[in-house]
Amino acid sequence: MSIRTKIVAAISAIVVIVAGAVLIAVKPWAGGSDEATITWWVPDWDEAVATELVAEFEAENPDYDVEIVLTTWDTMADKIRVALDAGTAPEVITELTSRVARYARADQLTDVTSWYDSSMPTEDFLTSALEAVTVNGATYAVPFRHDSSVLLYNREQLAAAGYDEAPQSWDEVVAMSADLTSEAGYAFGWPLGNDNNAVVRWLEQYLSNGGDLTPAADGSLTIDETAAAAGLTSIAESIQEGWASQSSLELDNTALRDLMANGKVAMYVGGAYDIAPLQEAGIDVGTAPYPGVGGAGTTTADGFSLLVPADIENTDGAQALVQFLAQPHNEAALTATFPARVSAMEDERFSDPLQQPAIDQLMEYSVPLPNHPAWSDMTPAIFAAVQSVVLGDQTAADGAASIVAEAERLLGPIE
Amino acid sequence: MSALSAPVDHAAAARERARRSARRTTQHGWLTSLPGIVAVTVLCLVPIVMTLVEAFSAEGLAAARTLLETPVLGRAVRNTVVWTVISVVGAVLIGYGAAFLLQHRAVRWPGLVRSLLLLPWIVPQVVAATIWCWYLSQDFGLLNRMLQVIGLIDDPVDWLSNTSLVLPVLASIQVWSTFPFVMLIISAGLQGIPEELYEAARLDGARSHHLLRYIVLPSLRDLTFIVLLITTIWAFNSFALVWLITSGGPADSSTLLGVLLYRAFQQGDTARVAVVAVLQFLVSVVIALLYVKRTREEDA
Numbered sequence: 001m002s003i004r005t006k007i008v009a010a011i012s013a014i015v016v017i018v019a020g021a022v023l024i025a026v027k028p029w030a031g032g033s034d035e036a037t038i039t040w041w042v043p044d045w046d047e048a049v050a051t052e053l054v055a056e057f058e059a060e061n062p063d064y065d066v067e068i069v070l071t072t073w074d075t076m077a078d079k080i081r082v083a084l085d086a087g088t089a090p091e092v093i094t095e096l097t098s099r100v101a102r103y104a105r106a107d108q109l110t111d112v113t114s115w116y117d118s119s120m121p122t123e124d125f126l127t128s129a130l131e132a133v134t135v136n137g138a139t140y141a142v143p144f145r146h147d148s149s150v151l152l153y154n155r156e157q158l159a160a161a162g163y164d165e166a167p168q169s170w171d172e173v174v175a176m177s178a179d180l181t182s183e184a185g186y187a188f189g190w191p192l193g194n195d196n197n198a199v200v201r202w203l204e205q206y207l208s209n210g211g212d213l214t215p216a217a218d219g220s221l222t223i224d225e226t227a228a229a230a231g232l233t234s235i236a237e238s239i240q241e242g243w244a245s246q247s248s249l250e251l252d253n254t255a256l257r258d259l260m261a262n263g264k265v266a267m268y269v270g271g272a273y274d275i276a277p278l279q280e281a282g283i284d285v286g287t288a289p290y291p292g293v294g295g296a297g298t299t300t301a302d303g304f305s306l307l308v309p310a311d312i313e314n315t316d317g318a319q320a321l322v323q324f325l326a327q328p329h330n331e332a333a334l335t336a337t338f339p340a341r342v343s344a345m346e347d348e349r350f351s352d353p354l355q356q357p358a359i360d361q362l363m364e365y366s367v368p369l370p371n372h373p374a375w376s377d378m379t380p381a382i383f384a385a386v387q388s389v390v391l392g393d394q395t396a397a398d399g400a401a402s403i404v405a406e407a408e409r410l411l412g413p414i415e
Numbered sequence: 416m417s418a419l420s421a422p423v424d425h426a427a428a429a430r431e432r433a434r435r436s437a438r439r440t441t442q443h444g445w446l447t448s449l450p451g452i453v454a455v456t457v458l459c460l461v462p463i464v465m466t467l468v469e470a471f472s473a474e475g476l477a478a479a480r481t482l483l484e485t486p487v488l489g490r491a492v493r494n495t496v497v498w499t500v501i502s503v504v505g506a507v508l509i510g511y512g513a514a515f516l517l518q519h520r521a522v523r524w525p526g527l528v529r530s531l532l533l534l535p536w537i538v539p540q541v542v543a544a545t546i547w548c549w550y551l552s553q554d555f556g557l558l559n560r561m562l563q564v565i566g567l568i569d570d571p572v573d574w575l576s577n578t579s580l581v582l583p584v585l586a587s588i589q590v591w592s593t594f595p596f597v598m599l600i601i602s603a604g605l606q607g608i609p610e611e612l613y614e615a616a617r618l619d620g621a622r623s624h625h626l627l628r629y630i631v632l633p634s635l636r637d638l639t640f641i642v643l644l645i646t647t648i649w650a651f652n653s654f655a656l657v658w659l660i661t662s663g664g665p666a667d668s669s670t671l672l673g674v675l676l677y678r679a680f681q682q683g684d685t686a687r688v689a690v691v692a693v694l695q696f697l698v699s700v701v702i703a704l705l706y707v708k709r710t711r712e713e714d715a
Binding site (some may be wrong): 008009012077078085120186193194195245246247249250255259262265376377381383384387388390391393 | 443446449548551552553554555571573574575576578661662664665666667680681682683
C-alpha cells in the first residue's frame with residue numbers, strides 16, 4: 001500500500017470513529033432534548049396559537065425552552081406511532097384523543113393521573129373526554145379540545161325551498177330532500193371517499209338507530225347487527241334515491257365543505273370548525289343538532305389531547321408545559337372547536353349562537369369513541385361495507401354481517 | 416550482471432510495477448467506494464434482511480396465512496397486474512409517439528413542445544392527484560361537463576366511484592404522469608442514431624416504415640428494454656397516486672399491493688407489512704434478474 005493510500009485510509013478511519021463517537025454521544029435519532037428544552041409536536045392548524053402560548057410559558061418559566069415541531073393531519077398518526085414504537089418521541093405530543101388508549105395499553109405513555117390537581121381538577125373536564133384517555137383507572141393524557149358533529153345547512157337554500165328551520169330528525173331530512181334537490185345541486189352529501197370520515201358518519205347513523213358502543217365488563221365490544229344495517233341503509237338510500245350527492249364516494253370532509261361553499265349541497269354533517277370557512281365563502285350557514293331517528297341523534301365525540309411519552313428525560317418540563325396549556329383560558333385559545341374543560345366554555349369565543357347546537361350535541365347527545373385497542377382496526381371493514389352497500393354490490397344486511405363478523409374477530413376481551 | 420539477464424530483469428520489474436499499480440488502483444477504488452457501500456448496506460440491505468426475517472418469522476407466516484384466506488390479497492394482486500400492464504403499455508406507446516413527434520420536421524419549436532410535454536412529469540403527485548380528483552368528479556368535474564356539452568354522454572360518468580372504471584382511469588393518470596420519462600429516454604436514443612444510416616437506407620429505396628422497422632426500432636432495443644424495466648418496477652410498486660385519489664376504493668376496487676401495505680402500516684401490523692413487502696420485493700427481483708441476464712448475454 002502506498003503512503004498516500006495509507007494516509008487516506010487512516011484519515012477515513014479517524015473520521016468514521018469520531019463520527020460514530022459523536023453520534024453515540026449525541027444520539028440525534030433519540031427523541032427529547034436536554035434538561036432545558038421541551039419539544040412539542042403541534043398540528044399545523046394550531047401553529048399560530050401554540051407559538052403565542054409558548055412565548056407566554058417561556059416568559060413565566062425562563063428555565064425552559066420549548067421547541068415546536070409541526071405535524072399534519074395526514075401524517076400525524078403514522079409519525080406519532082413510529083416515534084413511540086422507536087422510542088424517539090418528544091416530550092409533549094398533540095394527538096387525537098381516540099388514539100391515546102392504544103398507546104397507553106402498549107405502555108408507551110406516562111401516567112399523568114397525579115397531574116390532575118387543583119389547577120386542573122378532573123371534575124372540570126368533560127366526562128367523555130376523560131373517559132377516552134383513561135385506561136384501567138389511570139389517565140394517560142390531558143384533553144384540551146373536544147367536539148362532536150353538527151348539522152350544517154345553507155339557510156338561503158332552505159328558505160328558497162320554503163323551510164325556515166333545519167330538519168329535527170332523519171325523517172324530516174328525507175321529507176325535505178326532494179325540495180332541496182335540483183339540477184343545480186343536492187339536498188345532502190356524505191364524505192365516503194375517506195375511510196375515517198366515512199366510518200364516523202356510519203357510526204352516527206348506527207348510534208341514532210339504537211346501536212350501542214358500551215363495552216362489556218371484560219372490555220369486549222358487540223356491534224348490533226340491526227342498527228348497523230339501518231345505518232348502512234340510511235346512507236345508501238340517500239345516494240341511490242338521488243338526493244345525496246352521487247360523488248359522495250369521492251369526497252372527504254373538506255371536499256364536502258367545498259361543495260356547500262359552492263352551493264352544490266344544501267346540508268351535511270360536519271364540525272363546528274366548518275362554520276368560519278363557510279361564512280368566509282359567503283354562505284349563510286345555519287347549524288342544528290344531528291337529525292336522528294325521531295329527534296336529536298347520537299354522535300361520537302373526539303378531540304385532541306396532550307400526551308407525554310413514557311421514559312422521557314424531562315418529565316418536570318413536560319408536566320409544567322401540559323399543566324400550563326390545560327388552564328381554561330389557554331384551552332379556550334388553543335382549541336379550534338371547543339375546550340375539554342367546562343369552565344373554559346365560558347370564554348366569549350364560544351358565545352356565538354351558531355355554535356350552541358354543536359355545544360348541546362357535545363354535552364348532551366354524544367358518546368366517546370370506543371377505546372378498545374383494536375377499534376381503529378375496524379376502519380377498513382366498515383369503510384368497505386359502506387362503499388359496497390352504496391354501490392349496490394351487497395345488501396345492507398350483508399354489509400352489517402361483515403362488520404359484525406370483523407368486530408367479533410377484533411373486539412374481543414381486553415387482556 | 417551478465418548481458419543475458421538484463422532484459423529479463425527489466426520485464427520482471429515492469430510486470431511487478433504493473434501489478435503493484437493495479438493493486439493500488441483496486442485499493443483506491445475500494446476506499447473511495449466504501450462510503451457508498453456502507454450507505455447502501457445500512458439503508459438498503461439491512462432493512463431488506465430485517466423485513467425478510469420478519470416475514471418468515473412465526474408472526475409473519477401467520478399473517479401470510481390470514482392474508483391468503485381473505486379476498487383482499489387476491490384482489491390487490493389482480494389490480495396490481497392490471498394497473499401495471501395498462502401503465503407500462505400506455506406510457507411506452509405514448510412516450511414513443513411523443514418522441515417521434517418531437518423528431519418530426521413539421522414540429523416547430525420542438526424545445527417548447529418538449530417542455531409542455533414534460534409538465535405531467537414535473538407536477539408533484541399530490542398536486543396532480545388533487546387536480547384529477549376534481550376534474551373527474553362525477554357531479555362537478557370538468558370532464559363530464561365537457562363530454563355532455565359536446566354530446567358524447569347524456570349522464571355524468573362515475574369515473575372514480577365505478578368499480579369497473581376506477582382502475583383503468585387511475586392507470587391512465589399514471590400513464591399521463593410517466594410517459595414524459597419514456598419520451599425523454601427515447602428522444603435521446605433517436606438523436607443517437609447516425610444520420611448516415613437513414614441516408615444509406617433511403618438511397619436503397621427504403622420508405623418510412625422500413626426505416627422504422629429496420630433502423631429505428633433495432634437501434635432503440637436496449638433503451639426500450641430499460642424503459643420497460645423501469646416503468647414496470649415503478650408501476651408495480653405504485654402507491655401515492657391511488658392513495659391520494661381513492662384510498663384504494665371504492666370497495667377495494669383500486670387497492671394495489673402498495674395500498675395494502677400502507678393500510679397494514681397504519682394499523683401497526685408489522686408482520687403483514689413485511690409479508691406484502693416481500694411479495695413486492697420478489698417480483699421486483701425477478702424483473703431485475705431479467706435485466707441482469709440480458710445484460711450478461713449482450714456482454715457475452
